[in-house]
Amino acid sequence: xxxxxxxxxxxxxxxxxxxxxxxxxxxxxxxxxxxxxxxxxxxxxxxxxxxxxxxxxxxxxxxxxxxxxxxxxxxxxxxxxxxxxxxxxxxxxxxxxxxxxxxxxxxxxxxxxxxxxxxxxxxxxxxxxxxxxxxxxxxxxxxxxxxxxxxxxxxx
Amino acid sequence: xxxxxxxxxxxxxxxxxxxxxxxxxxxxxxxxxxxxxxxxxxxxxxxxxxxxxxxxxxxxxxxxxxxxxxxxxxxxxxxxxxxxxxxxxxxxxxxxxxxxxxxxxxxxxxxxxxxxxxxxxxxxxxxxxxxxxxxxxxxxxxxxxxxxxxxxxxxxxxxxxxxxxxxxxxxxxxxxxxxxxxxxxxxxxxxxxxxxxxxxxxxxxxxxxxxxxxxxxxxxxxxxxxxxxxxxxxxxxxxxxxxxxxxxxxxxxxxxxxxxxxxxxxxxxxxx
Numbered sequence: 001x002x003x004x005x006x007x008x009x010x011x012x013x014x015x016x017x018x019x020x021x022x023x024x025x026x027x028x029x030x031x032x033x034x035x036x037x038x039x040x041x042x043x044x045x046x047x048x049x050x051x052x053x054x055x056x057x058x059x060x061x062x063x064x065x066x067x068x069x070x071x072x073x074x075x076x077x078x079x080x081x082x083x084x085x086x087x088x089x090x091x092x093x094x095x096x097x098x099x100x101x102x103x104x105x106x107x108x109x110x111x112x113x114x115x116x117x118x119x120x121x122x123x124x125x126x127x128x129x130x131x132x133x134x135x136x137x138x139x140x141x142x143x144x145x146x147x148x149x150x151x152x153x154x155x156x
Numbered sequence: 157x158x159x160x161x162x163x164x165x166x167x168x169x170x171x172x173x174x175x176x177x178x179x180x181x182x183x184x185x186x187x188x189x190x191x192x193x194x195x196x197x198x199x200x201x202x203x204x205x206x207x208x209x210x211x212x213x214x215x216x217x218x219x220x221x222x223x224x225x226x227x228x229x230x231x232x233x234x235x236x237x238x239x240x241x242x243x244x245x246x247x248x249x250x251x252x253x254x255x256x257x258x259x260x261x262x263x264x265x266x267x268x269x270x271x272x273x274x275x276x277x278x279x280x281x282x283x284x285x286x287x288x289x290x291x292x293x294x295x296x297x298x299x300x301x302x303x304x305x306x307x308x309x310x311x312x313x314x315x316x317x318x319x320x321x322x323x324x325x326x327x328x329x330x331x332x333x334x335x336x337x338x339x340x341x342x343x344x345x346x347x348x349x350x351x352x353x354x355x356x357x358x359x360x361x362x363x364x365x366x367x368x369x370x371x372x373x374x375x376x377x378x379x380x381x382x383x384x385x386x387x388x389x390x391x392x393x394x395x396x397x398x399x400x401x402x403x404x405x406x407x408x409x410x411x412x413x414x415x416x417x418x419x420x421x422x423x424x425x426x427x428x
Contacts, residue, residue, distance in 0.1 A: 064412040065348040067419035090366045
């Protein structure tokens with residue numbers, strides 16, 4: 001079986017995505033890893049929180065190269081620990097999987113620990129192909145954006 | 157009058173219905189385009205209506221060609237042992253005037269130069285398509301199968317470059333990014349996100365719009381599509397102004413926003 005993943009949105013995105021999928025199909029190699037497919041088909045923590053709530057941090061980031069947009073939200077308790085994390089992503093399979101995995105990674109961590117998460121933690125776990133590495137960067141940026149938004153709110 | 161190869165090409169290609177009546181096909185044979193005196197001679201008999209742009213005889217409309225001297229006949233290639241006057245060669249000079257052979261493509265030529273168009277955003281799509289088809293008739297590989305070898309290879313290269321150039325210039329978003337890349341912007345994926353900070357308000361709107369589309373009932377889609385089309389038309393207009401005024405940074409931001417809007421449009425169109 002060739003788990004060549006061409007998601008609905010990625011098929012309509014730029015040629016490179018399609019070429020990547022087709023090339024993998026032709027070469028007969030797996031395009032996406034099992035972990036990535038798992039996160040894409042059964043994403044964890046899809047959802048939304050009230051972005052006006054004081055204990056919620058919202059990060060919205062975009063990738064100009066492909067027109068992807070990613071939203072990641074965190075709920076932080078009084079001790080500065082992330083109790084809940086949800087996301088919503090419009091983009092290719094790798095982007096969805098990266099943000100899904102990111103929410104799993106940060107749950108239960110302190111804000112400092114979450115800030116230390118690097119894109120390589122995500123890309124390695126999901127075995128992202130080189131052309132999709134920027135998706136994990138986007139997820140890292142989303143985490144940082146959510147943390148920054150939360151911190152901003154606490155100042156007010 | 158038509159050579160067998162040309163006739164085959166005309167009947168086999170997608171262009172067949174439109175082209176077979178319109179063109180004086182003698183004009184587009186290899187010899188005519190490479191031989192200046194013959195071109196001149198044919199030029200006086202050119203059947204192309206004056207409002208069009210004939211690629212062979214020197215009757216170009218000035219707003220497209222900034223060069224007043226076509227000098228298509230002065231270009232010779234190295235393979236026939238004559239001096240190569242490369243500085244006078246234009247990107248669409250495909251043939252050597254002496255040996256009538258195809259010359260290698262000029263890799264550094266801009267897509268605009270290739271079609272003899274002025275380097276600005278506003279594009280007459282009809283004119284572009286006409287030029288594309290006319291140039292393809294000169295260099296399409298189907299005409300070179302009997303020549304074989306290097307000539308066929310070069311024909312394939314020329315044809316492929318023309319193809320890429322045409323499809324890039326046709327689409328406003330791609331045209332804009334192409335123009336920006338020629339002006340020094342790195343439009344590769346790794347650099348894209350670092351170059352321009354995205355407006356957070358805009359991203360939020362995109363997010364909300366895409367969520368709305370996801371949840372929207374079927375009846376609402378047509379209306380949303382029409383709204384998005386209007387937005388895109390406005391942006392394309394604005395993008396043209398920015399690029400033509402050399403406001404490159406603002407143009408880059410607008411091009412990125414256009415990209416997002418096109419993505420939204422594709423989502424909507426899928427649901428129509």
